[in-house]
Amino acid sequence: MVERIVGQLSLADGLVSPAASGMLDGLEAALNWQPIRALLGRRGSSGAGNSSYPAEVLLRCLLLGVWHGLSDPGLETSVADRLSFRRFAGLSLHDKTPDHSTLWRFRQELTRDGLADRIFAEITRQLEAKKLVLKQGTLIDASLVAARANPPRQPRPGAPADTPVKPSADADARWGRKGKKSVFGYKIHIGVDAAHTIIRRIVFTDASVTDTEPADALICGDERAVYGDQAYYTHKRHAELVAKNIKDRLMHRPNKHHPELPPRKKYRNRLIGRIRAAVERPFAVFKERYGMRRLRFYTGERNRVQVVLACCCYNLRRAFGAVAPA
Incomplete structure (x- = not known):
């Protein structure tokens, strides 16, 4: 051929x-x-x-x-x-x-x-060479995306006790929860540069994986600071960022020992929240413009390729907006 x-x-x-x-x-x-x-x-x-x-x-x-x-x-x-x-x-x-x-x-x-x-990495490398990635800060976040397939179906009421659960057509998707929202599908984790929200890191998992598990893979190591919501803060991650001379800008959360944050930490969280909010932009583009409120394929591997292509498209679109004449 x-x-x-x-x-x-x-x-x-x-x-x-x-x-x-x-x-x-x-x-x-x-x-x-x-x-x-x-x-x-x-x-x-x-x-x-x-x-x-x-x-x-x-x-x-x-x-x-x-x-x-x-x-x-x-x-x-x-x-x-x-x-x-x-x-x-x-x-x-x-x-x-x-x-x-x-x-x-x-x-x-x-x-x-x-x-x-590798294509995504090459596009990101070129955008860094064009000084569109300033590395002043990395914003990390994750978003649930529904699978195309329906979730596993429980037997109908009155069915025999040994009636098996009808499996989903997508064997890779799982149930996940964020806040009060439960979704059967996957989760997109990204790390974006704070300057133009260029996506630098992608991790694609099933929806059952918590936000904090793949968070270290979203940190590039060459940024000045890392911004994230309360789901990402751990003492271990704080120590690792300090050891790398990266400013910890992860929002603090209450715990059983300190059920109420002091006013100083609440104020700190508000300041971080104003900056990290920009990480929502890629997810909004994926879902509103790229038709990714629900993924298109029935396997995790195929859906992952679609997500990587979407990240390439988003970065190219952001690059065009940054370099196009006003």
Whole structure:
């Protein structure tokens, strides 16, 4: 199977393509695609067989799908119909566009060898090189996201005692609780830079994992301070941050020995809360714009790739907003 050649422009492309404008065209200047192209490698090989789409084309298509909250069939239609989508993906008017099954298979390819994580790391590295990550502080938080599958179903009242529980179609999802909210699904943990809320660290778990368990993996080690809500404070974490010369800006919480915080600590918590509130921005974008109030797939591995792609999309969008002329 050989890799097909796409993007060869014709006279028709020159006549219908408008001048470069908007986010999709601006991202060409915000990101150097050559290192990502090298990470992806070639999908085809020499010899006879059907041709395959270049990996960069398919990655760009998946990013378009996340930005616009599209399913794979919807993305297939939009790439075929919209000139801006074709131009961003690197497809000319006469190029055949990838179908939804091709996009699905490529998403599966991203799960192998941690390829999605390596792409995210390269994008973050480039944003750091552009001084969009200032490392003055890292904001950490987590958010529950419902699974696509229904939770396990208990037997109906009156059923025989030995009637088994009907399992969920998603064997990786679990019940989780945050505050008064219970969700069957997963939890997205992120660490973002305080300056432009660029996401620097991602941990994806089932919903039963508490916020504090993966928190250390969200701390980069090169920031000046770490901000988080009351769920993240422990004496051990405080000592580790102090040892690394990182300011502890984790909110304090009452305990059985001190059921009421003194006014000084309450005031400190309020000051921290004003800063750490910015970490909610990525979660709002995921759920409001990227259609991730409920995840799309039936396994943790596939959902994790979708979350990593969403983090890539969010960072690129934030980078464009930061560098675009006013």
